[in-house]
Amino acid sequence: MVANPMNTLPKQFQSRRTGLFFFETILATGVTLLVSLYKTRKKGGPIADLAVPRYTFPSNHQNPRQDTLMPLLGVNIDHVATVRQARRTYEPDPVHAAVLAEQGGADGITVHLREDRRHIQDRDIRVLSEMLRVGMNFEMAVEQEITDIACEVLPKQATLVPEKREEVTTEGGLDVSGQKERIHQCIEQLKEKQISVSLFIDPDEEQITASAELGVDAVELHTGAYADAADDATQQQELARLIQTSKYVLDAGLTLNMGHGLTYRNVTPVAQIAGVHELNIGHSIISHAVMVGLERAVREMKQLINA
Ligand code: PXP
Numbered sequence: 001m002v003a004n005p006m007n008t009l010p011k012q013f014q015s016r017r018t019g020l021f022f023f024e025t026i027l028a029t030g031v032t033l034l035v036s037l038y039k040t041r042k043k044g045g046p047i048a049d050l051a052v053p054r055y056t057f058p059s060n061h062q063n064p065r066q067d068t069l070m071p072l073l074g075v076n077i078d079h080v081a082t083v084r085q086a087r088r089t090y091e092p093d094p095v096h097a098a099v100l101a102e103q104g105g106a107d108g109i110t111v112h113l114r115e116d117r118r119h120i121q122d123r124d125i126r127v128l129s130e131m132l133r134v135g136m137n138f139e140m141a142v143e144q145e146i147t148d149i150a151c152e153v154l155p156k157q158a159t160l161v162p163e164k165r166e167e168v169t170t171e172g173g174l175d176v177s178g179q180k181e182r183i184h185q186c187i188e189q190l191k192e193k194q195i196s197v198s199l200f201i202d203p204d205e206e207q208i209t210a211s212a213e214l215g216v217d218a219v220e221l222h223t224g225a226y227a228d229a230a231d232d233a234t235q236q237q238e239l240a241r242l243i244q245t246s247k248y249v250l251d252a253g254l255t256l257n258m259g260h261g262l263t264y265r266n267v268t269p270v271a272q273i274a275g276v277h278e279l280n281i282g283h284s285i286i287s288h289a290v291m292v293g294l295e296r297a298v299r300e301m302k303q304l305i306n307a
Contacts, residue, residue: 071271072107074137074259076282081119094120095127097286102134108156110259110280112139113146114163122149129153137280139200142179142186151193158190159198159220159257159280173201173222177210184214191215198257203245208252218255220280221245223270227261239269250275264288 080097084090098109109132111120128136135156140146141163150158160183162174176183176199187197198218201207202225211219226242229235242258249256258270259280271279 069275069277071258071276072278073105074108074110074257074278074280075101075104075106075285076110076112076259076280077101077286078110078112078119079282079286081121081124085119085121094124095131098128098132101285102132106134108135108137108278108280110137110139110159110282112161113149115141115143115146125149125153129155137198137278138195142174142183147186147189150195151189154193155195157196157198157218159200160186161200172224173204173207174199176201176207176214180210180214187214187216198255200259203241205245205248208245208248208254212252212254216254218257218277219249220257220259220278221249222260223258223262224260226270227263227266235266242270243273246273246275 075098077094077097080092080094083092084094094111098106101109109128111125111128113120113122113125125136125138136153137157137159138150138153138155139159139161140150142160143163160174162172164171174183183199190197196217198220199207199211199214199216200220200222201211203221208219221242223242226235226238229238246256255277256275257278257280258273258276261283262270262279262281263284267279267281270276
């Protein structure tokens with residue numbers, strides 16, 4: 001018979017050994033459990049099924065002030081990536097920005113994976129598609145390479161935009177009526193993957209009609225001419241054009257999105273246009289974020305230097 005080593009210990013140490021023994025057993029069981037949970041998750045077992053659903057893109061909230069619906073806010077985080085790419089470093093991370101935007105109440109996150117990869121990178125799209133709680137609005141040129149990426153990461157919505165390498169930002173809307181066949185082929189591929197498709201167009205009836213004929217879900221009316229108007233009279237004219245073409249969009253049975261150049265100063269009249277589903281805003285929000293965060297950022301660096 002093998003002697004129990006516990007019995008060979010003096011009495012005062014035996015209860016301590018027993019406690020340690022239990023602690024080790026509990027620790028080992030815990031580690032085994034965690035490893036098996038991790039493996040189950042990797043295999044796509046019950047834990048994977050508990051993962052947060054990827055698409056919880058909200059429908060418009062009821063506006064308590066009027067009998068209308070409030071537009072949703074899609075926050076464009078390209079400009080965070082622009083700052084990162086200026087140094088080709090890891091900060092600021094647009095994924096981190098997306099999390100903060102979600103916490104601030106963003107209804108969607110908009111990103112433009114440009115062909116020249118000047119700001120958003122492929123990695124950003126893949127990580128965002130894994131962790132976003134709200135829907136991703138994936139802005140893209142009508143190009144096969146980018147369409148393939150969209151079909152792989154499956155954003156909630158793809159917004160087709162014109163893209164020129166020399167432009168600073170998207171200038172003008174997509175010429176849908178002028179290149180219907182090309183756009184049609186791209187839409188077909190996206191629709192096959194159940195990606196909702198929106199076309200970024202100028203507020204122009206011909207373009208709206210062409211978009212509806214292509215069977216897209218939505219159009220995003222370019223608000224740049226309104227935002228960049230040189231004087232009040234021109235701005236009012238451009239606002240009237242947005243209101244007029246909005247009705248045309250809704251009559252065509254399309255979802256009405258708008259964006260480009262919207263700021264804290266000019267957004268209200270656009271947000272009040274009847275039937276707007278979603279506004280996509282980037283530059284102004286990121287600019288404001290830099291300003292409201294700068295004082296704290298400097299104070300924290302100063303504390304480190306003085307520590
Ligand atoms: N919508 C579209 C289609 C865009 O291309 C952009 C700019 O990337 C935006 C909205 C956001 O514009 P801004 O940065 O001026 O708010």
